[in-house]
Amino acid sequence: MRKVAPMILYPAIDLKDGQAVRLVHGDMNQTTVFNDDPAAQARAFVDAGCTWLHLVDLNGAFAGTPVNAAPVEAILKACPVPAQLGGGIRDMATIEAWLDKGLARVILGTVAVENPDLVRQAARAFPGQVAVGLDARGGRVATRGWAEETDVMVTDLARSFEDAGIAAIIYTDILRDGAMKGPNIAATADLARAVSIPVIASGGVSSLADLTALRDTGVIAGAISGRALYDGALDLAQALRMLAEPRSRA
Template sequence: MSLIVFPAIDLKGGQVVRLAEGDMDRATVYGDDPAAQALIFAAAGAQHIHVVDLDGSFAGHAVNAEAVERIVEAFPGHVQLGGGIRNRESVERWFDLGVSRIVIGTAALKDPAFVKAAARDFPGGIVVAVDARDGFVATDGWAEKSDMPVIDLARRFEDAGVASLLFTDVGRDGLLKGVNIDATVDLARATDMPVIASGGVAGIADIRVLSLHADDGIEGVITGRAIYDGRLDLKTALAVAQAAA
């Protein structure tokens, strides 16, 4: 299996944005037509995209639902969606609308029984977000830091049937500092679940290095600002990931 490259579409007030370190006050707007952005990614060859309802992450429920629906309708591939999905009704609604995988973060810490039930009832459809700040789990749109070590949260779901873990180093997200390769690979080796890397992709070097760790359990990588700022060409990233398979 080749590394899956997930170009990211983060939504705030219906616009395509990127945050720095998850801070809503440090948002850069990249466009006001999320569906059109999804089509640009598709034209470059992307078969997967990662969509986040940032407002929903803080509100605890869908805020940019209309924009997400337009993306799902427009994008011909697989949509992975996160942000404020914390109950079964939301999970069922998004799967019914055509979302391929759902990312659950805060609820994984606060309501693990819900996550395990969703993973059981929607095989291959649930991704657990493991958001790390200084080695501990960050919650509620990364505004809060818990006292649970990252590895403890991951192991809580080892036999639950989740599709993957999405590991984000919050301190690097949106800063173009490079992915925290060591921490990502350590997590993949410490669990039996595939891991998606996120936070800090700076350029093609990150894609190359992560591609070399497929055997360690690295399934994919999410990249946003590097693409939008022109530091990473999506076509090249997809080609590099494919060539390493």
């Protein structure tokens, strides 16, 4: 048996109009505000023991440019753990600006479909600091804050980046996101097996059982959870303790 790295749990802070919120199915009209002070929320996650933070600029995803820069910068200043950010990051200047401000990793979503050469250029320029966000309905990639669906299949797009040097793929099943119905474990594991790039599961991760099932696939590198942590359905400290136990694989 050989040891494999523990799966990383990324607490999610979705930012809309300067607040920490959660959406249902990516619908900006189905918003629940959980904290008026995103930096305080981030510190609470860090105090519980998290080793990464997952941030999303929801307004930015629709606008195509950063909108919630102030709360992101406040989080970066308040928290010693690395953070990754997606939403509205669609050019090299924005990528470089965020990394200069202390962000550990940028997540490129829409441009992965519309300008894949930018992803490759960024991954070469900033090794280990560029991830691709693949958000899908029915296996097809959606872009621009999930508002536009494409005919691009998730696995095909992921495979196209095999030689790009990206740090991770964040795979979100949109129909599971914020719905507390569990992640799409089969689709996420299938994607992870199809590529050598580490895959992080997102959308519907709402219980210890979900995390255990994702971990036990043996191929999923991380999981993102938001609403379940805010609602109390998932205890962050307990989840982190469980995931810290090393996995074994033949």
